[in-house]
Amino acid sequence: MSITPQLNFPQGMLAGQTAIITGAAQGIGAETAVILAREGCKIVIADLDAEKARKTAETINSSGGSAIVVAGDITNNEYLIHLVQRTVEFGEGKIHIIINNAGYAWDSPIENIQDKQWETIISLHNTAPFKLIRAAAPYFMLKDSEPRSIVNISSTSGIYGNAGQASYALAKAGLVGLTKTLAHEWGPEYGVRVNTVAFGAIKTRLTQAPKGEFVVRPDGTKHAVGFKGGYDEEDKWVGDIPLRRIGSPTDAGRAILAVVSPLFSYVTGQVAGGRGGM
Numbered sequence: 001m002s003i004t005p006q007l008n009f010p011q012g013m014l015a016g017q018t019a020i021i022t023g024a025a026q027g028i029g030a031e032t033a034v035i036l037a038r039e040g041c042k043i044v045i046a047d048l049d050a051e052k053a054r055k056t057a058e059t060i061n062s063s064g065g066s067a068i069v070v071a072g073d074i075t076n077n078e079y080l081i082h083l084v085q086r087t088v089e090f091g092e093g094k095i096h097i098i099i100n101n102a103g104y105a106w107d108s109p110i111e112n113i114q115d116k117q118w119e120t121i122i123s124l125h126n127t128a129p130f131k132l133i134r135a136a137a138p139y140f141m142l143k144d145s146e147p148r149s150i151v152n153i154s155s156t157s158g159i160y161g162n163a164g165q166a167s168y169a170l171a172k173a174g175l176v177g178l179t180k181t182l183a184h185e186w187g188p189e190y191g192v193r194v195n196t197v198a199f200g201a202i203k204t205r206l207t208q209a210p211k212g213e214f215v216v217r218p219d220g221t222k223h224a225v226g227f228k229g230g231y232d233e234e235d236k237w238v239g240d241i242p243l244r245r246i247g248s249p250t251d252a253g254r255a256i257l258a259v260v261s262p263l264f265s266y267v268t269g270q271v272a273g274g275r276g277g278m
């Protein structure tokens, strides 16, 4: 064996692969799209926000990568079918990676949660990822030895719970069950790896102080993002984080890259922690 320095993946760790990343118009998803594209992966940006999605695609395409936008709402069944079809065309018949990332929280104490609030969050974080995976099943249940991987983005709220986030915590915990089950179902015959990355605090618009930004709910109504205080008093946040800092979207995107990369080729059914510690 030689230990001469060498390039292990001269074409990029994900050369020849095609990924769907939901919620990739901004935040964690957008940064993940850029990071995966840099490793040679073709990227399908699936997001409600067509304008921001186009900007992310432009960033990738203008730096030598390859990305398309398929804009739409992941809670819409027809959209998910269309998304899979467009990805297969773009990926020359193949899909290698799905990153179920789109989402937001709609928080209230348990006694105040309305049915619509509850159902929206479960449909966004659980039903939509499940339906996307199901729609893409024919492109994952294959015995051609190509690498295939699914990552479901969870949260520390789903692992430890978080006051005010019952629906979000339940949904994010549910993704862990979906992940482990799928790892059992598609691992043995098809070699598909399925993992979760559970983030703590990552600096995106979701977790900043409110700045008048919003996401659009499935029924077209707007949902304000950001929460009181945000990171204005950052010191209060970092006290129990072993690395003593809030994560950046780049930290998050790199963790996702690690999980889908060939470096994790024997890792499946796991929850990778993305919170700078335990």
Ligand SMILES: NC(=O)c1ccc[n+]([C@@H]2O[C@H](COP(=O)([O-])OP(=O)(O)OC[C@H]3O[C@@H](n4cnc5c(N)ncnc54)[C@H](O)[C@@H]3O)[C@@H](O)[C@H]2O)c1
Residues within 6 Å of the ligand: 022, 023, 024, 025, 026, 027, 028, 029, 046, 047, 048, 049, 072, 073, 074, 075, 100, 101, 102, 103, 104, 105, 124, 153, 154, 155, 156, 198, 199, 200, 201, 202, 203, 204, 205, 206, 207, 215, 218, 225
């Ligand atoms: N930021 C954090 O601290 C943090 C921590 C833990 C988990 N997460 C999770 O990470 C994921 C990404 O969050 P972020 O912080 O990057 O948020 P973000 O608001 O910056 O980006 C989320 C993206 O999802 C899109 N989206 C929302 N609903 C959609 C729908 N129905 N269909 C299609 N696209 C939709 C939005 O348009 C937006 O572009 C979410 O699942 C979130 O729950 C974030």
